[in-house]
Amino acid sequence: MRAAVALLLAAWCPSCRSHEHPGGATSAAPPFSWPVPAGWRSESIPFPLEFAPDIPHRGVEELRFAPGFFDAAAPGYWTYAFAWVVSDASSFDTTALESELTTYFRGLTSAVARGKKDLPALDLTRVQARMGADGRGSVLTYDAFGDGREIQLDMTVAVRPCGAGKAVLFTAGPRGRPPLAPSPREVVESFRCP
Numbered sequence: 001m002r003a004a005v006a007l008l009l010a011a012w013c014p015s016c017r018s019h020e021h022p023g024g025a026t027s028a029a030p031p032f033s034w035p036v037p038a039g040w041r042s043e044s045i046p047f048p049l050e051f052a053p054d055i056p057h058r059g060v061e062e063l064r065f066a067p068g069f070f071d072a073a074a075p076g077y078w079t080y081a082f083a084w085v086v087s088d089a090s091s092f093d094t095t096a097l098e099s100e101l102t103t104y105f106r107g108l109t110s111a112v113a114r115g116k117k118d119l120p121a122l123d124l125t126r127v128q129a130r131m132g133a134d135g136r137g138s139v140l141t142y143d144a145f146g147d148g149r150e151i152q153l154d155m156t157v158a159v160r161p162c163g164a165g166k167a168v169l170f171t172a173g174p175r176g177r178p179p180l181a182p183s184p185r186e187v188v189e190s191f192r193c194p
Contacts, residue, residue: 031163079174
């Protein structure tokens with residue numbers, strides 16, 4: 001399963017290479033454990049992220065993709081949880097999160113869309129994250145993996161201490177989709193720092 005996600009990302013986004021790390025951590029990230037639910041897929045990418053090098057963290061991004069992530073007809077379409085497990089002392093206030101998530105999704109969309117002649121022109125200036133002080137927000141982006149359609153993702157974020165660093169835990173899923181079991185929230189709740 002991991003190989004399938006890595007191959008899909010490599011095919012659609014050569015600069016979004018998957019980097020597997022035994023135990024889910026790199027030397028720059030605090031130690032953690034995060035099980036992969038049955039049927040979900042996982043991926044690890046070290047910081048700096050190749051598709052968003054301006055995000056200044058040190059550590060690793062861990063991702064958990066719901067079944068059917070790439071299938072617009074599936075309940076798990078564009079539904080996932082991800083964690084930034086970092087050793088740096090960055091501030092993750094609302095302004096910083098909005099800026100970094102906007103950079104993240106613009107970079108991802110651009111990297112995946114690059115070279116795909118079957119996609120319509122994507123207006124990357126429209127890719128925008130909005131986060132509230134309550135840890136809830138949204139991201140307007142595009143499905144560059146698929147047909148380029150605009151997607152409004154509902155997001156949550158929680159910042160937790162993790163060893164000498166932090167874990168920034170995100171959930172994302174398209175607005176208006178029916179609930180999924182396990183939900184991205186339940187997947188995030190299984191994240192542990194020793």
